[in-house]
Amino acid sequence: EPEVTQTPSHQVTQMGQEVILRCVPISNHLYFYWYRQILGQKVEFLVSFYNNEISEKSEIFDDQFSVERPDGSNFTLKIRSTKLEDSAMYFCASQRDRTYEQYFGPGTRLTVT
C-alpha cells in the first residue's frame, strides 16, 4: 500500500541554523500539507500546497518557513533560522482529491538546541 515517507526521522540542529525537512507524498496525490506537534500539545496546521503554490497558511508559518515541491515527487519544508520553539514533530500529509482523506507520514522530530 502506498504511503507518505519523511526524512530524516530525527533532526538535531543548533539555534539559528537552517533545516530542510523532506517528504515524499503518495504519487498520484494533488494536495500537500505540513503540520506540527509540539510535545504535549495538539497537532497544528502549518501550510497547504496545491497546484505548485501555497493555498493556505497559518499564523505560525511566518517568513522563516517556506515550502517547495522541487521535482514533482518531494515536498520540502524549510526553516531558515531555527528557534528553540521550533522543536516539535513535523508531519507531512497528502490528499488525492476532494475526498478529504489526508494520509500522514511518520513525522520528523526536530530538536533545536
Add this chain to the structure above:
Amino acid sequence: AQSVTQLDSQVPVFEEAPVELRCNYSSSVSVYLFWYVQYPNQGLQLLLKYLSGSTLVKGINGFEAEFNKSQTSFHLRKPSVHISDTAEYFCAVINTGTASKLTFGTGTRLQVTL
C-alpha cells in the same frame, strides 16, 4: 474558526471492555469530522470520517462514531477493545467551505490492559 475539544486526555480500559472516546467541536460553519489514530512511532492513520448521510459511521478496526449535530459531538466507540488498540486518538474537523486544513483536538491516550 473552529475548535475541537477532547476532554479525556487518558482513558484506561481492560481488554474486551467497551470504550467511548469523547469529542466535541465548535464551529460557525459546517464541518466534516474525522478520527485519526497514532500508534507509537507512527504517523496519523484515518480511522473514520463523517461527510454527510447516516450519522453513524463505521471505520477500521471495529470502531464507529456517531455525529450528533445538536450536541456538536462526534464520539468514538468500540464494543470490545484489544491490547493492540492502545494508541493516541485524535478527533479533527475540516471547514466544508474551504475543505483544506484539519483542526485537531488535543488527543486521548487509550491504554488497554489485561
